[in-house]
Amino acid sequence: MSTFSTLRCSSKSTASKKEIEETIDTLNIAFEKLLDSIFRDTAWDVSTDISVLHTVLAQEGLTEDDFEKMKQNAEMK
Numbered sequence: 446m447s448t449f450s451t452l453r454c455s456s457k458s459t460a461s462k463k464e465i466e467e468t469i470d471t472l473n474i475a476f477e478k479l480l481d482s483i484f485r486d487t488a489w490d491v492s493t494d495i496s497v498l499h500t501v502l503a504q505e506g507l508t509e510d511d512f513e514k515m516k517q518n519a520e521m522k
Contacts, residue, residue, distance in 0.1 A: 502508045509517075 499508070503510075
């Protein structure tokens with residue numbers, strides 16, 4: 446193989462390697478954003494579920510209201 450052919454192949458390999466590396470970097474950034482979005486949505490869902498649970502329990506009379514809590518705290522002192 447001549448020197449010119451070797452340089453040409455090497456140059457193509459270098460360009461391909463650089464393109465692959467840039468593509469991998471882009472994919473990493475995209476996956477990080479996707480993962481952040483999933484965690485953010487999950488945290489929001491959990492927070493909403495907890496809020497709904499508190500509301501339902503209060504409506505069903507299964508939680509103490511603030512007056513009862515204050516009364517118990519006063520009795521404990």
